[in-house]
Amino acid sequence: MRTIGVDVGGTFTDLVYCDMESGALAIHKVSTTPDDPSRGVMTGIRELCAANDVDPATIDYVFHGTTTATNAVLENKGARAGMITNEGFRDIIHIGRHQRVEHYSIIQELPWQHRPLVRRQHRKTVAGRLVPPTGAELVPLDRDAVRRAAEELKAEGVESVAICFLFSYLNPAHELEAKAIVEQVMPGAFVTTSSFISPQFREFERFTTASLAAFIGPKVDRYIDHLDTALRDTGVHGDLRIMASNGGVATPKMVVEKPTLTLLSGLAAGVLGGKWIGDLTGRSRLITFDIGGTSADIGIVVDGVFAETDARSTSIAGFPLLTPMIDIHTIGAGGGSIAHIDRGGAFRVGPRSAGAVPGPAAYGRGGSEPTVTDANLVLGRLIAEDFLGGGMTLDETAARRVVTDLSERLGLPVEETAHGILTIINSNMANAIRSRTIQKGIDPRGFALVAFGGAGPLHGVEVAAMLGITEVIVPPYPGITSAMGLLTTDLKYDVTRTQFQVSGGVDLDRINADIGAMEAELAAQFAADRIDATDVSFRRVGDLRYVGQGYELKILFPGGPITPENLAETFEAFHRTHAAEYGHAFRDSPIEIVNLRVSGIGRMPKLDRLKTPESGSLAAALVRTAPSVFRVGDRLETVDTPIYRRTALPVGESFPGPAIILQKDSTTVMPPNTRAVVDASGSILISLEAAN
Template identity: 35%
Template structure:
């Protein structure tokens, strides 16, 4: 065991670890109190996440001469990102959950917000609700829209229903009473009855899960949150237990869908915040890499998925329309999350031939087990990774992941499953797999950009993820982009984003108001209550950073509009002053920016008041770039680009210097990714070793 590293001023070096557990690889970024950084990868271990996490930390530590045990024990903070909650919801592997609703509203989850792909197809069957109808129980109670009790809660009925739950095998309970956002007296009483009749059974109240006026989103958020509580308590509990056994006694933070992190205790209390959290970190790196650019399109390609997100003037785009599954027929919580479009197109995506004889790629993935054929772990299906091995992109001997790639196995998989059935050469088949995958990713990128009014041809494309740098130029070609940025930390894009992410959350108050008939008393009450909650939350993290940032906003709409728009304000609105005019002006401007039109003569309806609390964490990593020596071409390989073989130099990325120019074709082997520079592209390193791929002039 090596000696403990010491800081210049004496004392042991402390560490911050950020981990992103993906479908294929677990990525880590380790920062030290000396400003140094190490990165590592290991295959994700589904049975016990700590195994893959520990392996990645050890590989990162080994790469810079640190001791893995000391890194784990001396970590002050571990930031953990996972897709576990999202995958559980999509596959239905969640706790058996019951839903208690107001009498007459048992079909809220069935009808959703339309419940059909085609709103005019009245014959289409509704897809199954998140909680089955037989586990949805109508409770006698009713409040008015003003919060007046119209029908008292039938407490004996609630007790009677709850007593049947052990026979149903119920593991969690969701409660969604009508108008609980105005008066939560009945939901709160039901919570007391649950604790009385079924002590220890986890439950979620809709007013806590998502206090919104939209009934379906409230009920859906509560249902999903409740169903995740036993699962995530077990998942995060095992991780915490393994860390404690290893001697870790620091803070465990968890990545949320808001593009931020929260203490593990907060997440266990509200696990719905973990949905879609996996891809939320990559945009933070895109925003930091090019803060001056008008629009940045961030493309994150891992082993299982390809994720696209947008950054506008350094601000990451958020949405409250993040469906789990297909829009209108999947599930929706209505909570704010980073706007991400995801498709099943990663390095592990499987190539196959459909019934019509056409080549397809994905969405099925080989994942980490058995993995692509080239991993030599039993996989026999050809994948995008196998195609890259056959074409020569990946260095079989220098692959980061704890094993050597099997070139022959990759050739056999493509030859057997694709080349022979289609009557083509193996190299041609491998190129076809890459081309099909590239077009799928470019199409997803174009669609995501255009849906938000962004022309990808004029935007900066930022590509990352373990496989993103291999196909960045291919995507750039299809999108007609002249420049693609590969961040220095591209191979661990999400983990690096988690390293920098702030601690943040939102508080909401769903009080309706009108700018032309403004109720200043209710507005003042809402703003005051939000301020108290925000300051209490910030006070918990004063030791992290006493200078918390508060961003007030409203969700508002023009009268008659079906959907509302989130509008951020310049400071806390002064309800006794010009708050109504401030909100109107801000809404008109935002509506014009987002939709290309506005109505300055119209009044504005306020649906929700809110505040976002953000606690920036101090930067641990240095921007200084360490160069280990002269630029090294460690060999020349025959690499296939667009069906033609080129003798191509392979550079060791750690030896490249800021400002260096590399003419294509070339390959740059980084510790956690491979950067492919086709013949029609060049590469230039900036002063932070970010790599810009630039298309050569014709």
């Protein structure tokens, strides 16, 4: 079984080839092509296959993490979308909820009002009403009005339509009828329904999720079709699988139908890759720390399980979502983050980035502003002639020039300015980790930090020190860990049904029937994807809350028939989880089952483990000693620093910092007062105990 994983980042596109039978593995990086990411993907695949004498026709699977949907939302560059909804409810996606994004700010941006996914003139209303609790029809759907609305949208140049009716999660009949009419009037348009995209209660979030699907649907469809065609033209006839936000992969057909599945596609692969590295090193409590050219992405793994978002926190670019997602926190902090003086005179770094084009000044592509990469080069933490394993030479003169320009405006020495850039960006990233740990009652000192991405190993140790974390894990191939994460997962689909049942009066027959129907639906989907039934498993989760609460907690439901006995155990698990999350539980209060969710997992071929690296010696690994700048105590010092070639490092032999470790896809920086050892799995384990 031969597979390729491809992860598209803001600056570089990362690729990994793996032959599951022989264990052969190869990595490659190419520049991302922002105007058309598929060009960079195909360039990378062709070069990777050519360099390793691999016939593209022998590739069985291509696993792909894409940022197409993510960027369309972040940059507000989606399709001209329309909506058809109930009379009187045209402005649900504009009004939102009564909660303010920032409770105490009188000046704040509400994304759904300032950057509407569907402009008001493209939101049409029609008569028709379904009512709870069963979804019975109160007012018939006005089919003629639906047709007129579709004709108006077509005349307005709309290329996608979201059909969103009240209570359609109970009964999708009206939405399906409207969809059929719109598809007749607007052949070739992307048409979806809220009951298909997210069949659960909360109209604002459900309508917004469907609107997001309409906003990004045409672009995702074109990208997937273009990529699939390009793969075939290159001779790759294996199956394409796309990384989904829930931690699994999906078929192109599923992604085209539900484009919101890919809103965190590339980011999710990083968490999976970090968790997999933790498994190989025997660590189960991890903070995954993925720094690329434009952003830093943070995930939390507790006891081998990655955190998932809930209804309170699932969003992208400020838009709320009802879609299963790995809980990933992203900030604008990466190698391309630009250092600047803001309008108030403060020294800041990011979130604006130099990106892939022009990139940092050190790339020699016309960048004229100082970036984090430039600062690392000025401080001697990057080696100009050995960037990307010698595949690219950095322009040290250009980097020093832009940092010097900033230092003159700040009135600081050049090295102090460069170190200040790193201190600020590291502090930003440490604060982001605090928001996902300390502010949620989690002590980060009990976790290992998995530092990856092109810039993760450059910053991981210093960020860990700010948090009191005593161990940093640098994967064998840190720069392409997200791409490797793609090779460690399975097909995964989710379905949801709203329940609204209260403890003490639960209809077990209804629950068991709904679970059976959801599992049958998923089984049919896996059969259509040619996944053998023996390779399919299911995981059940309920959204539970105390009666009267506004939001829910996810609680695992047992397999097999739901009985009074195991349901009581599930309610007890909810009490415990509530106490852990909020510090208290109300054991005498009734519990409401709001939603039932079933995740179907179709087992795919995956990367098991890496070969144990050949052991070298420190003497053989030493390239040379060169000056690098570190803060020692309360002042900066230029320290003669050993520079090692990672592939020649000994396995199991501890060595001290300071040190710089070179490899093709990243550079690892060990400040003074640290020690490192190469683990049998190939990861570098860096201890900060001496530094604390």
